[in-house]
Each structure stands twice: as structure tokens, then as C-alpha cells.
Amino acid sequence: MSLTGTYDDQNIFAKIIAGEAPAIKIFEDDVAVAFMDIFPQSPGHCLVVPKEPARNLLDLSDDMAAAAIQRVKTLAKAVETALQPDGIMVTQFNGAPAGQSVFHIHFHIIPRWEGDSLGRHGGEKADMDELEAQARKIASFID
Ligand code: AMP
Numbered sequence: 001m002s003l004t005g006t007y008d009d010q011n012i013f014a015k016i017i018a019g020e021a022p023a024i025k026i027f028e029d030d031v032a033v034a035f036m037d038i039f040p041q042s043p044g045h046c047l048v049v050p051k052e053p054a055r056n057l058l059d060l061s062d063d064m065a066a067a068a069i070q071r072v073k074t075l076a077k078a079v080e081t082a083l084q085p086d087g088i089m090v091t092q093f094n095g096a097p098a099g100q101s102v103f104h105i106h107f108h109i110i111p112r113w114e115g116d117s118l119g120r121h122g123g124e125k126a127d128m129d130e131l132e133a134q135a136r137k138i139a140s141f142i143d
Pocket of ligand 1 (some may be wrong): 100
């Protein structure tokens, strides 16, 4: 899959946006949906997915990019309050060689704790009950 190309509306995040696939959601508005990453690289790893059908940041409209980064900040602040990590990574990959595996624009919010190493990208599937609990806790700090 190259960096540029046609948007595939059958990708898993498009299905989550359309309500055709399940997700453990944290918040949703007209701009974006945020939900838990089911293969988390750390406890609390979650994603902000703009609803615009764009493959990556390069394809995303300027208006949506601006609106999306506000949601990323909102979620990062809620993660900080809810989980009290020592740091938070915000990552975003464009194209398979850069690490992208789902070809719908999204931002990772990955809490980090001193001394804990980062889990493998797309590694082990999480316990869904734990993800639900994390999502509810994070969501409780979003107005
Ligand atoms: P990327 O490599 O940046 O495209 O990241 C895609 C992310 O989506 C990975 O961290 C996956 O663990 C995550 N992921 C894949 N499928 C799902 C799903 N159905 N629900 C939640 N997260 C997912």
C-alpha cells in the first residue's frame, strides 16, 4: 500500500465510524471518534479518528486537521487526569513503511510510565473489560 492512493471505505475504522464494527468508545462528535486501541502499546492507549474519509494526514483537509488536533489535546488531557502517566506519546503514521496499518487517518495517544517499556505495535490483544474500565474513566474527565 503506497502513501498516496484511493481511500478504501471498507477499512476497519470506516466501519467503526459507520457503526458497522464495534469499538470501545471514549467520545464522539461530528468531527471525530475516540476509542481504545485493542492491541495497546501501554495501558490506556487510545486513538482519535477524524471522520473525514482520508487515508492519512497528507490527505486530510486543513479544517479537519485543525479540528482533529483539538480532539487529540482534549483526549490527552483526559488521559493525563484519569491515568496519571509520567508522559504521553502522540503518534501518527503515514504509509506502511512509516508503520501505518489501518489506512484511515488516526492519532495514537499512548500514556507512558517511568521505567515501563513500550509494547509492540499491533501486539497482544487487550482484555475488553479492562479497556471498558479505562474508557469510562478517561471519558469521565471529558466535558
Ligand atoms: P497504525 O499502525 O498507525 O495504522 O495503527 C493502527 C492501530 O489500530 C494499531 O495500534 C492497532 O492496534 C489498532 N487497531 C486495529 N484494529 C482495531 C480495532 N478494531 N479497534 C481498535 N483498534 C484497532
